[in-house]
Amino acid sequence: MTRILHALLSAAVLSACSPVPAPSIAFASPQAATSEITVIGVVDDPQALQTFLRLNAVKSGVSPPPTVVAQTVDGGPRHPRITLVYMSAPEWCGSGGCKLFILEPGHSGLEALAGVTLVHAPVLILDTQTHDMPDIAVRVRGEYYPGEGEKMVVLPFDGRTYASNPTVPPARLLQGPADGEVAISEDQVAIAFRP
DSSP states (O other): OHHHHHHHHHHHHHHHHSOOOOOOOOOSSTTTTTSOOEEESOOSOHHHHHHHHHHHHHHHTSOOOSEEEEEEEEOTTTSSEEEEEEEOSGGGEETTEEEEEEEEEETTEEEEEEEEEEEEEEEEEEEEEETTEEEEEEEEOSSSSSSSSOEEEEEOBOSSOBOSOTTSTTOEEOOSOOOEEEEEOHHHHHHHHOO
16 A cells, blocks of 8 residues: 555656646648748848747737848947848738837847837938947838928937837937938838748
8 A cells, every 4th residue: 555655656756757748839831840041131040030030020019021131240348239120011011000020149049139110211321329339220101200291310328229110219300410320211111021
């Protein structure tokens, strides 16, 4: 009787300690979880970008985009290389614009330094810096700022991240010319959205 009780207790302890299988993730398309995401642009580490996009899609609960526009640029003294990723898919966009990720190299691949919503191309890396990081300019549409038409808005680095939305401070309307380089162009985004 003692042996039987001991065996039952051992079995109960072992089954309680056995790992629980991870929940499966369902993507909209069966191929979406494994197919290569097309990247328009030049990035330092394409494989790390693919991994980030898939993991972020899992966290967000939506399919990874079939195509993104991405560019790795000089991040200044604080973060020598940053990668800008414009999510070119309806699941990642709304009437106000699309999501822009600003990524930096981390211990286990690329990590999000910021995720900015309501972004339209072009996305520019300006010659100015805030807290040793380049200011980023994006186009916004709508009546978020005074005046007619589309506007370019500066996203300064606050010492930790960039603004998550170009319509609220510390984002500010660009005054004067946009001195810098185009990281993500309107033409690239148009190509990415073609069926």
